[in-house]
Amino acid sequence: MSSNSIQLTAEQLSNAESLLTSKEAEIIKLRNQLIQGESQFQSAADEHQDVLTKLEKLSELFESESKKNSELVMKMTVMENTMLKREMELVKLKAKLYERISSLQSGNTFHFPTLDAGANAVKHISRLLVFEGKTIAFSRWINGVTEIFDNYQMLKDFQKTALVVESLKGPARDWYDAEPDSNVADWRNFKEALNRQYGSLESTDQALERIDTLKLTMKSDFNSFIQQIRPSIKLIAGDNNTLAIAMLRKQVDPEIRKYVPKVANESFEEHEKRLKAHMNDSQAKFTS
Structure with a gap:
C-alpha cells in the first residue's frame, strides 16, 4: 500500500506561515475595531438617553411654569374685576350722596339753567374709570359709564362724550384718535363704535x-x-x-x-x- 505525500519547500512553508500570521493580525484588528465600535455606540446611546431625560424634565418644567403663569393671569384678572367692582360701588355711593344733597336742597326755589346743571353734574362725577382697551374689562367699564349717565340725566351729549374721551388711555385712546369723526360725533354713535371695537359676546x-x-x-x-x-x-x-x-x-x-x-x-x-x-x-x- 502506497501513500502520496506533498512536498513543500521551505520557502512555501515560510510564506504560508507569514500569510497565516497576517490574517490572524487582521482578525485581531477587526475584533478590536468591533469592540471599540460597540463601546462608542453604547456611549452614544447612553448620551442620547441622558438628553431625552433632560428634555423630558425641561418639558415638564415648562408645562408647570406655563400652568403657574396661566393661574397667575387668572388671579390678576379676578383682582382687576374686583377692583373695578369696588370702584363702581364707590361711584354708586357718590351718586346716592349727590341725590341726598339734592333732596335736602329741594326747598330752594331757585332753579339752575340746564347747562349749569350739567356742568354741576360733571363736577360731582369728577372723572370716569380709566379704560385702556382691554376687552376683558370693557363690559364692566361700559356698564358703569351707562349707569353713571343714567343717574346724571342732566348731562349734555357733548359732556358725556368729553367724559368718556378723557377716560380712554393707551390703546383705547389711539383707537379713538383713528376713528372717523362721524362714529364719535355724539354719545349714541360713540357707544356703538366702542361696542363694535371692544364688545365681547364671550366671558x-x-x-x-x-x-x-x-x-x-x-x-x-x-x-x-x-x-x-x-x-x-x-x-x-x-x-x-x-x-x-x-x-x-x-x-x-x-x-x-x-x-x-x-x-x-x-x-x-x-x-x-x-x-x-x-x-x-x-x-x-x-x-x-
Whole structure:
C-alpha cells in the first residue's frame, strides 16, 4: 500500500506561515475595531438617553411654569374685576350722596339753567374709570359709564362724550384718535363704535371652558379647531404671545406637539402657521 505525500519547500512553508500570521493580525484588528465600535455606540446611546431625560424634565418644567403663569393671569384678572367692582360701588355711593344733597336742597326755589346743571353734574362725577382697551374689562367699564349717565340725566351729549374721551388711555385712546369723526360725533354713535371695537359676546369663564373642550388630534380638522380656539385664547392672553402659545399647545396632542417645538420670541401667528404646516404634511402622508 502506497501513500502520496506533498512536498513543500521551505520557502512555501515560510510564506504560508507569514500569510497565516497576517490574517490572524487582521482578525485581531477587526475584533478590536468591533469592540471599540460597540463601546462608542453604547456611549452614544447612553448620551442620547441622558438628553431625552433632560428634555423630558425641561418639558415638564415648562408645562408647570406655563400652568403657574396661566393661574397667575387668572388671579390678576379676578383682582382687576374686583377692583373695578369696588370702584363702581364707590361711584354708586357718590351718586346716592349727590341725590341726598339734592333732596335736602329741594326747598330752594331757585332753579339752575340746564347747562349749569350739567356742568354741576360733571363736577360731582369728577372723572370716569380709566379704560385702556382691554376687552376683558370693557363690559364692566361700559356698564358703569351707562349707569353713571343714567343717574346724571342732566348731562349734555357733548359732556358725556368729553367724559368718556378723557377716560380712554393707551390703546383705547389711539383707537379713538383713528376713528372717523362721524362714529364719535355724539354719545349714541360713540357707544356703538366702542361696542363694535371692544364688545365681547364671550366671558372669561366661557372662553376658558371653550379652550378646555377643544383638542387637536391627527383626526381633527385644523382650520375648524383653530377658528374655534383662537378667539378664546386671544380674549384671555391678549398680546402675551408666550401665554397664548402655551395655552394652544396644552390642547394639542403630545404626538403632534413633539414635532412642533417652541421657538424663542415666536409670535402666536407664526407658531400657528408651523403647527398647520405640520398637520397638513402629516395628514397627507397618513391618507396616501
